Amino acid sequence: MTDQTIITARGVTRRFGGLVALDSVDLDVPHGIVQAIIGPNGSGKTTLLNALSGASHADAGSIRIDGKEIFRLRPHRIARLGLARTFQNIRVFSNLTVLENVKVAAACNSPMSMFSIMLSTTTQRQRETEIESAARQALEIVGLAGRADDRPTQLPYAQQRLLEIARALASKPSVLLLDEPAAGMNMTESMTLLDTIAKLKGKGITVLLVEHNVRLVMGISDRVAVLDFGKKIAEGAPSDVQRNPLVIEAYLGRRHRHA
Ligand SMILES: Nc1ncnc2c1ncn2[C@@H]1O[C@H](COP(=O)(O)OP(=O)(O)OP(=O)(O)O)[C@@H](O)[C@H]1O
Secondary structure (H helix, E strand, O other): OOOOEEEEEEEEEEEEOOEEEEEEEEEEEEOOOEEEEEOOOOOOHHHHHHHHHOOOOOOEEEEEEOOEEOOOOOHHHHHHOOEEEOOOOOOOOOOOOHHHHHHHHHHHOOOOOHHHHHHOOHHHHHHHHHHHHHHHHHHHHOOOHHHOOOOHHHOOHHHHHHHHHHHHHOOOOOEEEEEOOOOOOOHHHHHHHHHHHHHHHHOOOEEEEEOOOHHHHHHHOOEEEEEEOOEEEEEEOHHHHHHOHHHHHHHHHHHHHHO
Protein backbone atom coordinates (compact mmCIF):
# COMPACT_ATOMS: atom_id res chain seq x y z
CA MET A 1 0.00 0.00 0.00
CA THR A 2 1.19 3.56 -0.70
CA ASP A 3 -0.02 6.89 0.66
CA GLN A 4 -1.79 7.32 -2.68
CA THR A 5 -3.98 4.26 -2.16
CA ILE A 6 -7.37 4.80 -0.56
CA ILE A 7 -8.66 1.20 -0.74
CA THR A 8 -6.30 -1.70 -0.18
CA ALA A 9 -7.86 -5.16 -0.18
CA ARG A 10 -5.86 -8.34 0.29
CA GLY A 11 -7.02 -11.93 -0.01
CA VAL A 12 -10.71 -11.07 0.27
CA THR A 13 -12.63 -14.34 0.28
CA ARG A 14 -16.37 -14.98 0.60
CA ARG A 15 -18.07 -18.36 0.49
CA PHE A 16 -21.75 -19.18 0.27
CA GLY A 17 -21.90 -22.84 1.30
CA GLY A 18 -19.69 -24.64 -1.21
CA LEU A 19 -19.60 -21.69 -3.63
CA VAL A 20 -16.56 -19.43 -3.52
CA ALA A 21 -18.06 -16.09 -4.55
CA LEU A 22 -14.79 -14.21 -3.94
CA ASP A 23 -11.53 -16.09 -4.14
CA SER A 24 -8.65 -14.25 -2.47
CA VAL A 25 -9.20 -10.94 -4.30
CA ASP A 26 -6.59 -8.17 -4.03
CA LEU A 27 -7.45 -4.61 -5.01
CA ASP A 28 -5.57 -1.32 -4.78
CA VAL A 29 -7.56 1.79 -5.59
CA PRO A 30 -5.57 5.03 -5.81
CA HIS A 31 -7.04 8.25 -4.37
CA GLY A 32 -9.29 10.32 -6.61
CA ILE A 33 -9.75 7.96 -9.54
CA VAL A 34 -12.77 6.26 -11.10
CA GLN A 35 -12.26 2.52 -10.72
CA ALA A 36 -14.63 0.01 -12.27
CA ILE A 37 -15.25 -3.60 -11.35
CA ILE A 38 -16.65 -5.57 -14.25
CA GLY A 39 -17.23 -9.24 -14.97
CA PRO A 40 -19.88 -11.65 -16.24
CA ASN A 41 -23.06 -12.32 -14.26
CA GLY A 42 -22.39 -13.97 -10.92
CA SER A 43 -18.65 -13.22 -11.01
CA GLY A 44 -18.67 -11.65 -7.52
CA LYS A 45 -18.91 -7.90 -8.22
CA THR A 46 -21.71 -7.10 -5.76
CA THR A 47 -20.22 -9.48 -3.19
CA LEU A 48 -17.00 -7.46 -3.36
CA LEU A 49 -18.88 -4.17 -2.97
CA ASN A 50 -20.74 -5.67 0.00
CA ALA A 51 -17.48 -6.74 1.60
CA LEU A 52 -15.98 -3.27 1.13
CA SER A 53 -19.00 -1.46 2.56
CA GLY A 54 -19.64 -3.96 5.36
CA ALA A 55 -23.12 -4.80 4.02
CA SER A 56 -22.10 -8.48 4.04
CA HIS A 57 -18.75 -9.41 5.51
CA ALA A 58 -16.05 -11.44 3.80
CA ASP A 59 -14.89 -14.63 5.51
CA ALA A 60 -11.19 -13.84 5.21
CA GLY A 61 -8.82 -11.13 4.08
CA SER A 62 -7.90 -7.58 4.92
CA ILE A 63 -9.58 -4.38 3.73
CA ARG A 64 -8.08 -0.99 4.49
CA ILE A 65 -9.62 2.40 3.81
CA ASP A 66 -7.01 5.13 4.00
CA GLY A 67 -4.82 2.74 5.95
CA LYS A 68 -7.48 1.78 8.52
CA GLU A 69 -8.51 -1.87 8.74
CA ILE A 70 -12.27 -2.17 8.19
CA PHE A 71 -12.58 -5.94 7.85
CA ARG A 72 -15.73 -7.01 9.73
CA LEU A 73 -16.55 -3.46 10.86
CA ARG A 74 -20.28 -2.66 10.78
CA PRO A 75 -21.50 -0.52 7.83
CA HIS A 76 -22.11 2.64 9.90
CA ARG A 77 -18.55 2.50 11.28
CA ILE A 78 -17.20 2.14 7.73
CA ALA A 79 -19.42 5.03 6.57
CA ARG A 80 -17.88 7.23 9.27
CA LEU A 81 -14.45 6.51 7.78
CA GLY A 82 -15.65 8.20 4.61
CA LEU A 83 -17.09 5.39 2.50
CA ALA A 84 -20.64 5.64 1.09
CA ARG A 85 -22.49 3.43 -1.35
CA THR A 86 -25.59 2.99 -3.45
CA PHE A 87 -27.41 -0.29 -4.07
CA GLN A 88 -28.70 -1.98 -7.23
CA ASN A 89 -32.29 -1.48 -6.12
CA ILE A 90 -33.59 2.01 -5.36
CA ARG A 91 -33.99 2.61 -1.60
CA VAL A 92 -35.75 5.94 -1.09
CA PHE A 93 -38.56 6.94 1.26
CA SER A 94 -41.57 7.65 -0.98
CA ASN A 95 -43.43 9.59 1.75
CA LEU A 96 -40.63 12.16 2.09
CA THR A 97 -39.60 14.87 -0.36
CA VAL A 98 -36.44 14.59 -2.43
CA LEU A 99 -34.66 17.03 -0.08
CA GLU A 100 -35.91 15.23 3.04
CA ASN A 101 -34.62 11.93 1.66
CA VAL A 102 -31.14 13.38 1.33
CA LYS A 103 -31.35 15.09 4.74
CA VAL A 104 -32.22 11.77 6.39
CA ALA A 105 -29.13 10.21 4.83
CA ALA A 106 -26.98 13.15 5.97
CA ALA A 107 -28.39 13.00 9.50
CA CYS A 108 -27.90 9.22 9.77
CA ASN A 109 -24.23 9.61 9.08
CA SER A 110 -23.65 12.37 11.63
CA PRO A 111 -25.95 11.59 14.55
CA MET A 112 -26.47 14.22 17.22
CA SER A 113 -26.38 13.15 20.83
CA MET A 114 -29.72 12.51 22.49
CA PHE A 115 -28.71 15.18 25.02
CA SER A 116 -28.43 17.92 22.39
CA ILE A 117 -31.67 16.84 20.73
CA MET A 118 -33.56 17.11 24.04
CA LEU A 119 -32.08 20.47 24.94
CA SER A 120 -32.43 21.92 21.45
CA THR A 121 -29.03 23.46 21.82
CA THR A 122 -27.32 25.90 19.51
CA THR A 123 -25.13 22.98 18.45
CA GLN A 124 -28.20 21.12 17.33
CA ARG A 125 -29.45 24.07 15.30
CA GLN A 126 -25.99 24.40 13.72
CA ARG A 127 -26.04 20.69 12.85
CA GLU A 128 -29.47 21.08 11.25
CA THR A 129 -28.16 23.94 9.13
CA GLU A 130 -25.13 21.86 8.13
CA ILE A 131 -27.33 18.87 7.25
CA GLU A 132 -29.62 21.03 5.10
CA SER A 133 -26.62 22.60 3.38
CA ALA A 134 -24.95 19.21 2.75
CA ALA A 135 -28.22 17.85 1.36
CA ARG A 136 -28.73 20.80 -0.99
CA GLN A 137 -25.12 20.58 -2.19
CA ALA A 138 -25.55 16.87 -2.92
CA LEU A 139 -28.72 17.59 -4.93
CA GLU A 140 -26.88 20.33 -6.82
CA ILE A 141 -24.07 17.93 -7.79
CA VAL A 142 -26.46 15.35 -9.26
CA GLY A 143 -28.58 18.02 -10.97
CA LEU A 144 -31.69 17.60 -8.81
CA ALA A 145 -31.65 20.93 -6.95
CA GLY A 146 -34.77 22.00 -8.84
CA ARG A 147 -36.70 18.90 -7.69
CA ALA A 148 -36.01 19.30 -3.94
CA ASP A 149 -39.68 19.62 -2.97
CA ASP A 150 -41.00 16.82 -5.18
CA ARG A 151 -41.65 13.26 -4.02
CA PRO A 152 -39.17 10.68 -5.35
CA THR A 153 -42.00 8.91 -7.16
CA GLN A 154 -42.58 12.07 -9.24
CA LEU A 155 -39.06 11.72 -10.66
CA PRO A 156 -38.29 9.62 -13.74
CA TYR A 157 -36.52 6.37 -12.87
CA ALA A 158 -33.07 7.66 -13.92
CA GLN A 159 -33.42 10.67 -11.63
CA GLN A 160 -34.41 8.38 -8.76
CA ARG A 161 -31.08 6.66 -9.26
CA LEU A 162 -29.34 10.07 -9.16
CA LEU A 163 -31.24 10.74 -5.93
CA GLU A 164 -29.66 7.58 -4.52
CA ILE A 165 -26.26 9.02 -5.39
CA ALA A 166 -27.20 12.32 -3.72
CA ARG A 167 -28.17 10.40 -0.57
CA ALA A 168 -24.79 8.70 -0.57
CA LEU A 169 -23.03 12.04 -1.14
CA ALA A 170 -24.79 13.72 1.77
CA SER A 171 -22.31 12.18 4.20
CA LYS A 172 -19.49 13.90 2.26
CA PRO A 173 -17.65 10.65 1.55
CA SER A 174 -14.11 10.36 0.25
CA VAL A 175 -14.99 7.05 -1.44
CA LEU A 176 -18.27 6.36 -3.22
CA LEU A 177 -19.27 2.83 -4.25
CA LEU A 178 -21.90 2.68 -7.01
CA ASP A 179 -23.64 -0.62 -7.70
CA GLU A 180 -25.00 -0.71 -11.27
CA PRO A 181 -25.62 3.06 -11.42
CA ALA A 182 -26.70 2.98 -15.09
CA ALA A 183 -29.15 0.09 -14.71
CA GLY A 184 -32.38 0.91 -16.55
CA MET A 185 -31.03 4.16 -18.03
CA ASN A 186 -31.23 5.09 -21.70
CA MET A 187 -28.30 6.59 -23.59
CA THR A 188 -29.09 10.24 -22.72
CA GLU A 189 -29.61 9.39 -19.06
CA SER A 190 -26.36 7.40 -19.00
CA MET A 191 -24.54 10.46 -20.38
CA THR A 192 -25.95 12.57 -17.52
CA LEU A 193 -24.71 9.90 -15.12
CA LEU A 194 -21.24 10.04 -16.69
CA ASP A 195 -21.21 13.83 -16.25
CA THR A 196 -22.14 13.36 -12.60
CA ILE A 197 -19.36 10.81 -12.05
CA ALA A 198 -16.87 13.14 -13.73
CA LYS A 199 -18.03 15.93 -11.39
CA LEU A 200 -17.49 13.68 -8.36
CA LYS A 201 -13.99 12.88 -9.54
CA GLY A 202 -13.39 16.61 -10.06
CA LYS A 203 -14.28 17.10 -6.39
CA GLY A 204 -11.62 14.59 -5.36
CA ILE A 205 -14.04 11.77 -4.54
CA THR A 206 -12.77 8.29 -5.39
CA VAL A 207 -15.50 6.41 -7.27
CA LEU A 208 -15.64 2.62 -7.39
CA LEU A 209 -18.39 1.34 -9.63
CA VAL A 210 -19.81 -2.02 -10.59
CA GLU A 211 -21.49 -1.82 -13.97
CA HIS A 212 -22.83 -4.14 -16.65
CA ASN A 213 -22.59 -1.57 -19.40
CA VAL A 214 -18.98 -2.20 -20.41
CA ARG A 215 -18.91 0.57 -23.02
CA LEU A 216 -19.98 3.11 -20.42
CA VAL A 217 -17.37 1.81 -17.99
CA MET A 218 -14.59 2.05 -20.52
CA GLY A 219 -15.49 5.67 -21.26
CA ILE A 220 -15.38 6.92 -17.66
CA SER A 221 -12.94 4.71 -15.75
CA ASP A 222 -9.26 5.32 -15.09
CA ARG A 223 -8.78 1.69 -14.06
CA VAL A 224 -10.83 -1.45 -14.54
CA ALA A 225 -10.63 -4.69 -12.55
CA VAL A 226 -12.24 -7.80 -13.99
CA LEU A 227 -13.71 -10.63 -11.92
CA ASP A 228 -14.59 -14.08 -13.21
CA PHE A 229 -15.89 -16.86 -10.96
CA GLY A 230 -14.79 -14.83 -7.92
CA LYS A 231 -11.19 -14.35 -9.05
CA LYS A 232 -9.62 -11.14 -10.31
CA ILE A 233 -8.42 -12.07 -13.78
CA ALA A 234 -7.26 -8.66 -15.04
CA GLU A 235 -6.72 -5.08 -13.97
CA GLY A 236 -5.43 -1.97 -15.67
CA ALA A 237 -6.27 0.86 -18.03
CA PRO A 238 -9.54 0.30 -19.94
CA SER A 239 -7.76 -0.05 -23.29
CA ASP A 240 -5.44 -2.78 -21.91
CA VAL A 241 -8.23 -4.68 -20.17
CA GLN A 242 -10.37 -4.63 -23.30
CA ARG A 243 -7.61 -6.38 -25.25
CA ASN A 244 -6.79 -8.92 -22.52
CA PRO A 245 -7.43 -12.46 -23.86
CA LEU A 246 -8.56 -13.70 -20.42
CA VAL A 247 -11.20 -10.98 -20.31
CA ILE A 248 -12.40 -11.69 -23.84
CA GLU A 249 -12.62 -15.40 -22.98
CA ALA A 250 -14.49 -14.68 -19.72
CA TYR A 251 -17.18 -12.71 -21.54
CA LEU A 252 -17.38 -14.75 -24.74
CA GLY A 253 -16.89 -18.10 -23.01
CA ARG A 254 -19.70 -17.34 -20.56
CA ARG A 255 -21.96 -16.25 -23.42
CA HIS A 256 -21.27 -19.46 -25.27
CA ARG A 257 -21.92 -21.55 -22.17
CA HIS A 258 -25.31 -19.80 -21.79
CA ALA A 259 -26.16 -20.15 -25.50
N1 LIG B 1 -26.60 -14.40 -0.31
C1 LIG B 1 -26.14 -15.32 -1.15
N2 LIG B 1 -26.36 -16.63 -0.93
C2 LIG B 1 -25.88 -17.57 -1.77
N3 LIG B 1 -25.18 -17.30 -2.90
C3 LIG B 1 -24.96 -15.99 -3.18
C4 LIG B 1 -25.43 -14.95 -2.32
N4 LIG B 1 -25.05 -13.76 -2.86
C5 LIG B 1 -24.39 -14.05 -3.99
N5 LIG B 1 -24.34 -15.38 -4.17
C6 LIG B 1 -23.67 -16.08 -5.28
O1 LIG B 1 -22.33 -15.59 -5.32
C7 LIG B 1 -21.92 -15.43 -6.68
C8 LIG B 1 -21.52 -13.99 -6.92
O2 LIG B 1 -22.69 -13.19 -6.85
P1 LIG B 1 -22.65 -11.63 -7.07
O3 LIG B 1 -24.05 -11.13 -6.91
O4 LIG B 1 -21.60 -11.01 -6.24
O5 LIG B 1 -22.22 -11.55 -8.59
P2 LIG B 1 -22.29 -10.29 -9.57
O6 LIG B 1 -21.03 -10.33 -10.36
O7 LIG B 1 -22.59 -9.06 -8.82
O8 LIG B 1 -23.52 -10.73 -10.47
P3 LIG B 1 -24.53 -9.83 -11.35
O9 LIG B 1 -23.70 -9.22 -12.44
O10 LIG B 1 -25.48 -10.84 -11.91
O11 LIG B 1 -25.16 -8.82 -10.44
C9 LIG B 1 -23.09 -15.90 -7.56
O12 LIG B 1 -22.88 -17.23 -7.90
C10 LIG B 1 -24.28 -15.75 -6.63
O13 LIG B 1 -25.31 -16.67 -6.97
